[in-house]
Amino acid sequence: MREFVSGTQMKQLDRYTIQEIGIPSLVLMERAARSVYDTMIKERLPLKKVLVLCGSGNNGADGVALARMLHLSNISVDVEILGNPSHFTTEMKQQIEIAKKYQVAFVKNKSLSEYTTIVDAIFGVGLDREVGGGYKEKIKEINQADAKVVAVDIPSGIDSATGKVLGCAVCADWTVSFAYEKLGTVFYEGAEYAGNVRVADIGIVKMPEICFPISTYTFEEKDLKEKLFRRESGNKGTFGKVLLIAGNEMTSGAALLSASSALHTGVGMVKVHTRKENRAILPVQLPEAMYCFYGKKEIKSEALAESLEWADVVGIGPGLGTNKQAEALLEFVLKYSKRPLVIDADGLNLLKSKLDLLEKYEYPVIMTPHLGEFSRLSGLSIKDWKQQPIELTNELAHRYNVTLVCKDARTVIADGGQNVYVNTTGNSGMATAGSGDVLTGILLGLLAQGYAPLDAAVMGVCVHGLAGDEAAKEKGKYAMVAGDLITYTGDVLKKRG
Numbered sequence: 068m069r070e071f072v073s074g075t076q077m078k079q080l081d082r083y084t085i086q087e088i089g090i091p092s093l094v095l096m097e098r099a100a101r102s103v104y105d106t107m108i109k110e111r112l113p114l115k116k117v118l119v120l121c122g123s124g125n126n127g128a129d130g131v132a133l134a135r136m137l138h139l140s141n142i143s144v145d146v147e148i149l150g151n152p153s154h155f156t157t158e159m160k161q162q163i164e165i166a167k168k169y170q171v172a173f174v175k176n177k178s179l180s181e182y183t184t185i186v187d188a189i190f191g192v193g194l195d196r197e198v199g200g201g202y203k204e205k206i207k208e209i210n211q212a213d214a215k216v217v218a219v220d221i222p223s224g225i226d227s228a229t230g231k232v233l234g235c236a237v238c239a240d241w242t243v244s245f246a247y248e249k250l251g252t253v254f255y256e257g258a259e260y261a262g263n264v265r266v267a268d269i270g271i272v273k274m275p276e277i278c279f280p281i282s283t284y285t286f287e288e289k290d291l292k293e294k295l296f297r298r299e300s301g302n303k304g305t306f307g308k309v310l311l312i313a314g315n316e317m318t319s320g321a322a323l324l325s326a327s328s329a330l331h332t333g334v335g336m337v338k339v340h341t342r343k344e345n346r347a348i349l350p351v352q353l354p355e356a357m358y359c360f361y362g363k364k365e366i367k368s369e370a371l372a373e374s375l376e377w378a379d380v381v382g383i384g385p386g387l388g389t390n391k392q393a394e395a396l397l398e399f400v401l402k403y404s405k406r407p408l409v410i411d412a413d414g415l416n417l418l419k420s421k422l423d424l425l426e427k428y429e430y431p432v433i434m435t436p437h438l439g440e441f442s443r444l445s446g447l448s449i450k451d452w453k454q455q456p457i458e459l460t461n462e463l464a465h466r467y468n469v470t471l472v473c474k475d476a477r478t479v480i481a482d483g484g485q486n487v488y489v490n491t492t493g494n495s496g497m498a499t500a501g502s503g504d505v506l507t508g509i510l511l512g513l514l515a516q517g518y519a520p521l522d523a524a525v526m527g528v529c530v531h532g533l534a535g536d537e538a539a540k541e542k543g544k545y546a547m548v549a550g551d552l553i554t555y556t557g558d559v560l561k562k563r564g
């Protein structure tokens with residue numbers, strides 16, 4: 068599992084390492100500069116003529132130290148300082164003094180066309196406002212130049228906590244991040260601006276976790292390999308029974324995708340409660356599932372109660388609609404189910420008037436809102452979420468005592484505890500109808516096989532993304548559809564299981 072930090076957290080770690088542990092700031096800086104140098108050599112960047120652009124803070128000081136290293140390796144390098152000298156940090160002043168003694172060349176406003184590689188050491192985690200004026204002009208020039216671009220710690224202009232572009236930002240080919248990858252290059256737009264990201268160990272200590280109220284991780288392919296477990300001796304009862312309440316008269320597709328996806332995730336049995344109108348189509352399309360059909364004005368409470376008792380986990384929402392009947396189904400489930408529950412799509416849209424029942428529900432709940440649904444549930448705007456994705460997801464999860472899978476290009480998963488997860492698998496081809504229904508099925512499948520709710524959520528989102536990546540490889544991001552995600556879910560589990 069990789070851990071990410073915000074700029075504020077990184078500054079705390081820097082301060083702790085320097086002040087409490089006693090590693091001098093210049094020692095950390097030397098290692099930081101060396102790691103950028105190593106990347107430039109290892110990745111064979113064109114080093115015929117290098118320009119290092121520096122701001123007035125310690126990111127700029129890293130840049131000056133790097134320029135000295137390049138110069139001492141006989142690489143032709145110029146340094147341009149953009150920052151105001153009256154704002155130079157102590158380290159910046161020291162680095163300039165050292166570099167001058169080694170006769171490193173300092174230049175002003177030279178055309179960028181003569182450089183083969185440009186190093187962006189303008190702003191690091193100290194960026195605290197919109198970029199404007201001369202900085203903005205210079206960043207635009209960098210982005211138009213033909214040279215390769217290497218960003219020191221984080222591309223200048225990217226908010227280190229959210230990935231937002233603050234006015235304008237450097238578009239890098241490589242970013243060398245110190246100690247931890249910053250959340251700003253995990254979330255979009257920063258993830259696109261960072262290019263290839265390398266994380267370098269520069270000797271920052273891992274502070275005891277209690278110092279951060281929230282720690283942020285990503286769950287990756289190798290973690291999946293460690294976590295996935297399937298008993299060879301099991302029978303269909305061992306691998307769990309899923310009850311899915313889904314599909315309205317015109318939306319059998321959503322029910323089909325969720326049910327099929329649960330079966331392809333390795334669950335033992337799936338039963339679908341759905342409208343009578345789907346009787347002609349669903350059993351033909353998915354004979355492996357069992358079915359219970361209800362008419363227009365009924366919810367078949369007796370059969371539903373029996374199914375709730377039979378199941379190990381319950382899912383409600385995909386294609387369910389938001390009419391009175393759907394509302395009655397949700398109410399019945401929240402009142403009488405005694406099983407872990409996944410609520411998705413229309414289930415979430417109906418939840419606003421059932422929050423009292425949700426609060427009383429004594430069993431684990433996973434909710435999978437996209438940002439619009441998150442906004443309706445929380446009363447916050449999508450813009451609010453984008454400003455504080457980690458904190459707000461965790462807060463809502465805590466408020467309702469649920470595991471929340473907040474779906475976006477970078478899905479955030481939280482259960483109100485100390486660890487929050489940001490998913491880094493998947494791609495834009497997954498922004499297609501039915502993709503969420505498939506995720507619901509995967510989550511139900513994993514929950515039914517006995518994984519704890521937060522584990523099932525982080526594993527499920529990771530599997531869903533990996534299936535999307537395989538689908539994109541085989542079919543392409545334009546052509547792939549939700550059904551492909553189901554096919555490739557099987558492949559993903561086969562390879563990593």
Ligand SMILES: NC(=O)C1=CN([C@@H]2O[C@H](COP(=O)(O)OP(=O)(O)OC[C@H]3O[C@@H](n4cnc5c(N)ncnc54)[C@H](OP(=O)(O)O)[C@@H]3O)[C@@H](O)[C@H]2O)[C@@H](O)CC1
Nearest residue numbers: 081092095096124125126190191192193194195196197220
């Ligand atoms: N020893 C250490 O701590 C280590 C730190 N390390 C490195 O230091 C970096 C952090 O350094 P930092 O804290 O000095 O902040 P940094 O990113 O250089 O920016 C601050 C400067 O930018 C300016 N500024 C900000 N926003 C602006 C805007 N919109 N428009 C214009 N100006 C703006 C701000 O100006 P001011 O507010 O003073 O006007 C100030 O001058 C970190 O990312 C890593 O690379 C590593 O070497 C490891 C050891």
Ligand SMILES: [K+]
Nearest residue numbers: 187190219221
């Ligand atoms: K930078």
